[in-house]
Amino acid sequence: MPTITVDGRRLEVPEGSTLLQALDELGLLMNGVDVPHYCWHPKLSVDGSCRLCQVEIEGVPKLQIACDTPVADGMVVHTTSERVQRAREGVMELLLVNHPLDCPICDQAGECKLQDYAVDYGLDHARTREPRRPGRKRVELGPTIVFDEERCILCRRCVRFCREVPETGELVVENRGDRSRITTFPGTPLDNPYSMNVADVCPVGALTTRDFRFKVRVWDLDEVPGLCTGCSKGCNVHVGVARGAVQRYTPRRNDQVNETWICDEGRLSYREIGAPDRITRPAVRDAEGRMQPVSIARAIERAAERIRAAVLREGPAVVAALASPHATNEDLTELRRLLDGIGTATSGAAVVEGEPDGLLLQAERAGNARGARDLGFGDPGLVFEKIRGGGVRVLLVMGRDLLAEPFLGGTDPLASLDAVILLDTHRSALEQVADVVIPGRMLAEKGGSMTNHAGLVQRVPAALEPAFDAHAEGAVLARLRAALELVLPARSEGAA
Amino acid sequence: MGQTAPHVCGYLTERFSDDAFGSFAGYREAGGYETARHALNRMTPEEVIAVVKSSGLQGRGGASFPAGLKWSFMPTDDEGPSYLVCNADESEPGSFKDRLLMERGPHQLLEGLLIAAWAVGAETTFLYVRGEYAEAASVLARAIGEARAKGVLGPRALGSDFGHDVVLVRGAGAYICGEETGLLESLEGKKGQPRRKPPYPAQRGAFGRPTTVNNVETFCHVPHILKNGADWFRGIGTEQSPGTLLFGVSGHVVRPGLYELPLGTRLDEILFEYAGGVPGGRRVKGVIPGGISTPILPAGLLDVRMANEFLRERHTLLGTGGIMVMDETTCMVRVGCIASGFFRDESCGQCTQCREGTGWLDQLLHRLERGDGSDGDLALLGDVADKMEGGTICSFADAAAWPVQGLLRHFGDEFAGHVSARGCPLDQSFAL
Numbered sequence: 001m002p003t004i005t006v007d008g009r010r011l012e013v014p015e016g017s018t019l020l021q022a023l024d025e026l027g028l029l030m031n032g033v034d035v036p037h038y039c040w041h042p043k044l045s046v047d048g049s050c051r052l053c054q055v056e057i058e059g060v061p062k063l064q065i066a067c068d069t070p071v072a073d074g075m076v077v078h079t080t081s082e083r084v085q086r087a088r089e090g091v092m093e094l095l096l097v098n099h100p101l102d103c104p105i106c107d108q109a110g111e112c113k114l115q116d117y118a119v120d121y122g123l124d125h126a127r128t129r130e131p132r133r134p135g136r137k138r139v140e141l142g143p144t145i146v147f148d149e150e151r152c153i154l155c156r157r158c159v160r161f162c163r164e165v166p167e168t169g170e171l172v173v174e175n176r177g178d179r180s181r182i183t184t185f186p187g188t189p190l191d192n193p194y195s196m197n198v199a200d201v202c203p204v205g206a207l208t209t210r211d212f213r214f215k216v217r218v219w220d221l222d223e224v225p226g227l228c229t230g231c232s233k234g235c236n237v238h239v240g241v242a243r244g245a246v247q248r249y250t251p252r253r254n255d256q257v258n259e260t261w262i263c264d265e266g267r268l269s270y271r272e273i274g275a276p277d278r279i280t281r282p283a284v285r286d287a288e289g290r291m292q293p294v295s296i297a298r299a300i301e302r303a304a305e306r307i308r309a310a311v312l313r314e315g316p317a318v319v320a321a322l323a324s325p326h327a328t329n330e331d332l333t334e335l336r337r338l339l340d341g342i343g344t345a346t347s348g349a350a351v352v353e354g355e356p357d358g359l360l361l362q363a364e365r366a367g368n369a370r371g372a373r374d375l376g377f378g379d380p381g382l383v384f385e386k387i388r389g390g391g392v393r394v395l396l397v398m399g400r401d402l403l404a405e406p407f408l409g410g411t412d413p414l415a416s417l418d419a420v421i422l423l424d425t426h427r428s429a430l431e432q433v434a435d436v437v438i439p440g441r442m443l444a445e446k447g448g449s450m451t452n453h454a455g456l457v458q459r460v461p462a463a464l465e466p467a468f469d470a471h472a473e474g475a476v477l478a479r480l481r482a483a484l485e486l487v488l489p490a491r492s493e494g495a496a
Numbered sequence: 497m498g499q500t501a502p503h504v505c506g507y508l509t510e511r512f513s514d515d516a517f518g519s520f521a522g523y524r525e526a527g528g529y530e531t532a533r534h535a536l537n538r539m540t541p542e543e544v545i546a547v548v549k550s551s552g553l554q555g556r557g558g559a560s561f562p563a564g565l566k567w568s569f570m571p572t573d574d575e576g577p578s579y580l581v582c583n584a585d586e587s588e589p590g591s592f593k594d595r596l597l598m599e600r601g602p603h604q605l606l607e608g609l610l611i612a613a614w615a616v617g618a619e620t621t622f623l624y625v626r627g628e629y630a631e632a633a634s635v636l637a638r639a640i641g642e643a644r645a646k647g648v649l650g651p652r653a654l655g656s657d658f659g660h661d662v663v664l665v666r667g668a669g670a671y672i673c674g675e676e677t678g679l680l681e682s683l684e685g686k687k688g689q690p691r692r693k694p695p696y697p698a699q700r701g702a703f704g705r706p707t708t709v710n711n712v713e714t715f716c717h718v719p720h721i722l723k724n725g726a727d728w729f730r731g732i733g734t735e736q737s738p739g740t741l742l743f744g745v746s747g748h749v750v751r752p753g754l755y756e757l758p759l760g761t762r763l764d765e766i767l768f769e770y771a772g773g774v775p776g777g778r779r780v781k782g783v784i785p786g787g788i789s790t791p792i793l794p795a796g797l798l799d800v801r802m803a804n805e806f807l808r809e810r811h812t813l814l815g816t817g818g819i820m821v822m823d824e825t826t827c828m829v830r831v832g833c834i835a836s837g838f839f840r841d842e843s844c845g846q847c848t849q850c851r852e853g854t855g856w857l858d859q860l861l862h863r864l865e866r867g868d869g870s871d872g873d874l875a876l877l878g879d880v881a882d883k884m885e886g887g888t889i890c891s892f893a894d895a896a897a898w899p900v901q902g903l904l905r906h907f908g909d910e911f912a913g914h915v916s917a918r919g920c921p922l923d924q925s926f927a928l
Contacts, residue, residue: 048692049846068692090883093854127876130859154851173687173845176670178855180845423690438513 001071004032007080018046019066020053021079021125035079036088036117038095038203039155040067043259043360044164050095050155052117054087055079061085085121092122098133098178099204100150100399108205110218114153133178136328141183142170142190144264145198145207149181153491158182158198162389165261167361182206195356196264200250209248211268216242224463225252226444229268229326229367233360234260234452239270239444239463246270246464256456263361277427282466291437296419296471303396303436304483310393311491314342320392323349323377324399324424325366326465327473329457332368334477335398335492341481346392349373350381350402357406362453366401367443371451384408393418398473400428400441439470446472504770506732506740506756507720508713512600518635520642523603529648531723532610536656539923540812544615548718551726552738553805555672556593557711558787558816559891560737560804563718570616580618581683581697582635584625584632585667585674588784588787588817589838592743594712596754598625598632602639602713605617606662608715610653611722613660616708621662624679627669637664644668663681675890678844687908690890713742732758737803737814745771746807747821748775748778758817760806764798767821777870778823782906786815788835791902792828798843812902827922828907829914832900833862838897864911866917874911878904 001012006023013022024042038050045067054063058076063083078084096118103109137150159171159182170190174183182191190198199209218240224241228249235258237249249270251262282299283291294302309317319342323335339347349372356363364370371422372378384407386392395417402408410431414420419435425442443450445461505512513650516522523529535544542730544730549564570578582605586594597605625633632887639642640662643649659720669687672678677691680702701707717739721729730738737759743766746752757766763785767773774780782792786801791812793800804814822831827910836858860877863869888894905926906912913921 046692047846048889049848051848054887086885090887091848094856094883095846097852097856128856130856132861153848154845176672176687176845177840177843178845180851215623405629 002075003077004073004077004402006077007443009033013058013071013201014070017071019055019069019071020090022071023066027133033079035066035122036121037067038113039151039172041157041160041201043166043230043261044157044160044201046349047156047160050091050153052088052091052095052121054091056081056084063416066238071135083456086418088117088121089123091483092118093127095153096122096126097128098150099129099153101482102151106148106151106205107153107208107213107218107378108202112205113203119414135181136341138221139183139319140210141207143194144195144210145190146204146213148181149207150184151204151345153204153361154180154182155203156182157203158207161198161201161458162190165197166192166194171198193263193265193361194261194359196267197251197261200260205283211250214281215432216247218296222463223250224444225459226460226463227367228262228269228448229443229450230263230266230269230363230365232366232453233258233266233362233371234367234450234456234458235266235360236458237267241464243466244464246273257452257458258360261360263357263359265361270444272426273444275426278466278470279424279427279431279437280470281439282399282469282471283437285435291434296438296469296476299436299438300476300479300483303419303421303438306394306421306435307396307480307484308317308420308487314393318391318393319344319396320346320383320386320394321396322380322383322398322402323347323372323375324473325349325351325364325369325372325377325401326425327372327444328369328450329371329375331398331472331474331477332372332377333459334374334474334481335377335396338396338481338484341484346383346386347377348383349377350399350404350407352381352404364453367452369448370453370455371457372448374451374455380407384413387413387417392418393492394421395424396421396429398423400424400430402427423476425470437477439468440473440476441470445470446474450473504755504757506603507782508597508601508716508740508742509754509756515858518600518639520646520648523601523607524595525676527587527606528603528719529654531719532614532648532655532670533606533656533701534657534720535611536614536654539614541615541617544611547722547726548615551721552736553714553717553721553729554737554739555711555796556590556713556717556741556816558789560814563710563714565610565782566698566710567616567708568706569696570716571619573707576705578617579702579708580613580616580621580700581676581679581707581709582621582623582712583676583709584623584629584712585672585677585679586626586712586816587671587674588789588816588818589745590744590746590784590787590820591816592746593679593694593754593817594742595629595632597712597716597742598629599635602636602717604719605636605645605712606639606643606648609662610660611718612708612710612715613638614656614658617659618708620662622665622683622702623662624665624667624673624683626674627667632667633664633858640664644876657686670844670890671817671838671888671893672844675892678890680707681707687844691894692756692889719744722885731825734776734801734803734805737796741802741814741817742818743802745819745821746824747819747865748774748780748826749821750775759801760803763793763800763802763819765801766819768885771819771821778820778825781824782822782831783824784822784899785821786813786816787818788820788838789898790815791898792831793902794906797906811905825922827865827920828903828910829861829920831866832903833865833900834860838894839892843892843896847888847893849884850888850896853880854896855897856880857884861900864914865920867914867917869911871915873915874904874908878909 039047237251422434449459673688
């Protein structure tokens, strides 16, 4: 590996990389070695046009752009010399000649690279008296993205993204010189399953998502690491929380998983957390068959009663469970402990499948399908068979995926059971047949780990507390086990 | 153009007054294509390159890069096709030499191309002609047709084992497509935007293949060098800048036109003796020596030899040899406006300094011209020009900055006068 010296620091760098790539791979870029840049993006091709990343290399007369300069053994690089600072100042000044400086009303303010670098590397005053170039405002490039031409600095990351990642190529630069502008190819609106990533790669407030625009100022957001649970890819996200609610997901870089991207469907899946159809309070069915809200303690007690009665009457094998592939490994471990305690092995997990897209979206549309399988919750077919054959009296259900085809297709097969104990986050037809309903939590509300399709276990913290009486499934199951342990002879005799 | 012959001729242009020279038969009559026949049949590519190298021929497209050296960059161990590109996108304001070379001597150019193609091992030459040059394109199309019909081009060019063809491509009217990698992008059907270098065209040029790009005039010298030898060529011009150059003289002169003269001829000699000086008894005020992007020289500095080694001492360059003469009635701020308007319009818009700088310079200069300038504007103008220089993908930003720097260097007082007089202090009754 070549060794280079950057600002007096000796670094071993990957062969064949550019200076920026090398600094990025060492985790030093803008994190110890500051080489500001606009057009360069770690996951897109080199453009070399913004000219901000110029550095001084000993023995080379002109400043060189770090994004397009290959490392060479013995190279000595200066990123903070006066020449470099002057060059950056020049580029920053020129970038601002036509910028509207409308930060107070710009959605990007607070997470804007133009703002940040203007403060860090720019002049503290404007020297231009010329009128600023007018541009189109509020241009809907497609169903998801709104464009403000005046704010655009023409780094062309969005153009390269569309060409190189979804390979749809909707965006182009039209015209030339200072009349250059980003637009869509005629007749081709920006509309692809990854379109909203252009708002992330845009370093300024030119491209914003219709979803997040004007919703909240970014400095009011708590950004907590999280995972998208829409499919088994396990894309890393920042969960943006404000006013007690999740306001957005943005992709969090993880080169092993999602690089810097997320699909639009996954990005918008944060909406499920604050959806109006959340189950918000525990309930049990009364003697007249009506659901009555109860405390979580009472709901767990009722569940324990149902299980206990069935086991005492017909043995532990009549208890079965359908695990949720959306639950965390911690939740599912508690479920496994409970089932072991009861002494039943009848369990599985229903995982809904769709078409994979070859990029991020996986066939299995559940964040922890692999984790569920690894914990022994596999094909649910046997459970369904046993239900249909009358061999199940009490069914513990986590999640509503079993309602989908090709699984149960509806609640009818469950009508004849003694009891359905439902732990779920969102309302569904399962409530019609449930004896006990306990509201669960989404990953962002409880934290925990999930295992992605490739076997990578990823743990994230809780990002927010739900505003209603919802409970982490693992905690509920632990309490249920505690309630049962006192009375189950099977457990104390160890006959699992 | 057609009938207008240059006023002074050298080996490139001496037969241009003869209409027959433009036809295949006329060119053969004058001994044409014999040098190429000899090169293709009797010389190795290495021998051809060696002669061109030792001749010291420099590119005539503006950058004066040694042609033989450029040719030697082509890989010799490459398996696939490689290309030669003739840059006929002549669009530097003040430059009009290639047009004549194409219109009056198309076969001379084709012979140069064929020899160069043999030297660099190119299977095809793309002749990229400026879109506005309709006449040149049609003359060349006819000449290429004749050359194909006569076996000059084709699978066995001039009876050799070398197969070669020339493909005529017409540009769509962009100055930046004269920059060699901007040209290559355009040639490939893309928007004309210069490429980052490296890779240089010799490594990855047209369609990703090794490519050599030279200017029309550069190729036209080649048959003469091969025919007469490197020493003959070195005997013309200066030690560092051999050969002749087609100087295009325009502006306030009695006899505007093209003058084929040895490099190193004095600028004042070209201006006063060949071009007849300034008409109407007026005095010369400034001269742009090599096309709009080369810094201007004031009247007192015209005693300079037209070759880079001398022009550099006066902070300017030979460029394409397009000499633009301005007399005492010329407003230098207006000259700046015209130049900056051109560069603002033609910038491809990739690099920050160029895209934003050309627009800013243009606005500043126009403000000064209107009389809305302030004292700080001159320093600002110079500073913006300095910030544009040297930091971009291609040299367009430099080309836009240099004329402004030159004007400020030599005519700073006149710029300041526009501020204090709140407008142009000169008599503007003439038409520029």
